[in-house]
Amino acid sequence: MPMQKEQISVFNMFKIGIGPSSSHTLGPWRAAQQFVALLQQRQVVELVVQVKILLYGSLAKTGKGHGTDIAILLGLSGDDPVTFDVTQINPKVDKIKRDHQLILGNHQPISFYFDDDLMFLFNESLPFHPNAVTFQAFLSDGKAVSETYYSIGGGFVVRENETSDASHEVDLPFPIDTAADLLHWCRKTGLKISEVVMENEMAWRSEDEAKSKILDIFNTIKECIYRGCHTTGYLPGGLNVGRRAAALNKKLIGNRPYGNFDEWVAAIRETGDSFKNILDWVSCFALAVNEENASFGRVVTAPTNGAAGVIPAVLQYYLVFCEGYTDAKIIQFMFTASEIGSIFKKGATISAAMGGCQAEIGVSSAMAAAALTECLGGSQRQAMMAAEIAMEHHLGLTCDPIGGLVQVPCIERNTMGAIKAITASQLALQTNPDNAKVSLDAVVKTMWQTAQDMNSKYKETSDGGLAINIPLSLPEC
Template sequence: MTLSDIARAEPPAWRYVLADEASETGLDPGFITGVIRERLRVMRQSVERGLKSREPSVAGMVGWNAATLWESEDLLRAPLLKRVQAYAMAVNEENARMGRIVAAPTAGSAGTLPGALLGVYDHLEMRDEEALVGPLILAGGVAKAISRTIFIAGASGGCQAEIGSSAAMAAAAVVELLGGEPAAAVNAAALALQNTLGLVCDPVGGYVEIPCVMRNGFYAVHAVSAAQQALAGITSPIPADEVVLAMANVGRLLPPELKETGEGGLACTPTARKLLKKLGEEG
């Protein structure tokens, strides 16, 4: 299954992905949708816990950001913007506290999909939780298609492979939630992915905290923006499968220092070194 296959599917796209997964794994479609419902429950719980907590993370570098944003005055009067960011950061701060989250597709990029999907759902005051099942199945299909071309890991492709993939998943899911055509969902994924090309993986100290938590907040918004463009009829000039190939090529060109080694980018700045020294002294 490729992204192009999904784009050509009869709507809704998630049914094509579900049938493909059932055929490939031999699992009953009802069992698969049951697993997805459980994943949604965990996502919701991690958002709720994360928004209420200010408990520091394991390394102590984050833990209060989601609650700070969520409780702040909305001076921009942009409730959707605030919500999807806060939701995404809440999930990633739960991850940094060693709480329970859903890797989507990785732990470091776990907040983008629930931030965008649940954020839009709540913002629009939707009431049928079952409406989230199909979009999450489609998101899984997008990740599956990407993973067949490049490993979804910062160590292999930089953060573009993690947050880029999660943004693509989230963008497609939001389009599906809002009743968009399969081609629109895939265009949203392509638009989200192509605008993450070259993004480095540079976690300070190797912890999935800085800049990862805030980055998920930013890319949840990025995903919603891609979905909005695709739903308006904007298409990716480069086909989605070619965007994935481009990401894989960029990932191979990135030096090891920019792929989760902690030896490049923000991770090797003077302030990052001082922060790690302080953490070591306190630990």
């Protein structure tokens, strides 16, 4: 069964974090923080003398490539992925390994031996979800505290015997579990999808706060795109994958001068709006984000880290080549996208470990397609049709990362997802939704059925597909 229905805020779907994976990096990081908070709540932190971490299923099989071990050490240390200086990740982790000491919650020094205290249980899985981690804290009085957490995709974390990681329940004016629910409220009120989302969001926070927070999210996206388009070198992890966004940016921009993000955008517009040029820029934007993600950079889950480049690429395409930058359009785009992602999470999954890459790139493409369609003037039904088209043509997409790294084929898949989102939007805008044969709810249901039928070796385990057919020593093409 899909995860239990829940109330999902825009800011549950879009989270600021650190790459390379929302389910294998951000989720375990948050789980470690939650475990420390539990120890603090029980007032036993100062009694802790040892902590052991047990990684199960997909977290064990691809955890090292995804930085699960690194994230957990930082989370236990009391660091936060929203604010932690990414340039200090390696130095801090190296110090923990070298000194055999971890400062639990930035307060309690404990001995920590990486090879003994952090265990990758490659052949063990827990039934609730493939991404499971158990923390065991041993106390000086001979007692122990043990808790298991599940990283269920998109940075969402649930504790054993809990039901969800959603925001505190509130009275939503427009409760939505399915696309049919969303369409019902749109028809009844005449509101756009983004306007329905805003009304619901105000059950958690004021309109001004919601708008401010989403613009903060966008600023992180903007900075990520810009960094990625101006950073050269090779990605970490041993595959020797070279960064391509910076070279492509330089080739496309030519000799046009710029000194900051806004000037860069103006220079991009000067490159023209030919079909080929726009395709190149969309690919450049997507590559930039996911190269940053693969390098433990700061990104936004959209709805996951592995698919973090699709929505930024499509949004940047819209803002640069269609309408120009306005706060109102950015908010409209992000709010519409979040609701589509929420519907997939409630009716299926956004975790590649549960559903393959269709659950990540497919969902992000559907989110972007709907958002673009509404922003371009499409009706509510056309926006949902665009989401359906985008997902329909990602059904069955497997997750088979080479070397357990979020690099090949993950980075290029973001470019494909972005282009499919734009194509889906254009098709929907040119189509009468009365003639649609497949509903968004039908494709959500189909995606979940496909996920259940998919062999586990294609679900972020690196046990099948490209992950076993491409030699790790293969030189980069």
